[in-house]
Amino acid sequence: MQEKMLDIGPALHIIDVPVRWSDLDADGRVNNVLVLRLTEEARMQWVDVLGTSIEAPELMPVVKTVGCTFHSPIGYPATVRVALHCSE
Numbered sequence: 001m002q003e004k005m006l007d008i009g010p011a012l013h014i015i016d017v018p019v020r021w022s023d024l025d026a027d028g029r030v031n032n033v034l035v036l037r038l039t040e041e042a043r044m045q046w047v048d049v050l051g052t053s054i055e056a057p058e059l060m061p062v063v064k065t066v067g068c069t070f071h072s073p074i075g076y077p078a079t080v081r082v083a084l085h086c087s088e
Contacts, residue, residue, distance in 0.1 A: 017079065
């Protein structure tokens with residue numbers, strides 16, 4: 001499957017996450033909430049790479065907007081690629 005990225009510049013951080021059997025919902029696909037949790041995991045791994053704090057009140061990246069574009073359901077087995085981008 002060819003990856004389609006938004007035209008928002010290069011990714012700041014990319015992780016590949018294997019889908020676990022337990023990640024599936026009753027319909028046999030990864031629930032949308034879990035997809036956003038994967039985004040959260042990618043962000044926290046990026047913060048760790050930067051060496052910044054992960055706890056308030058220290059300086060840390062703040063999320064203003066989160067978005068997902070769902071092209072097709074994610075089943076099992078699969079690997080999800082999460083790419084973090086930053087805009088102004």
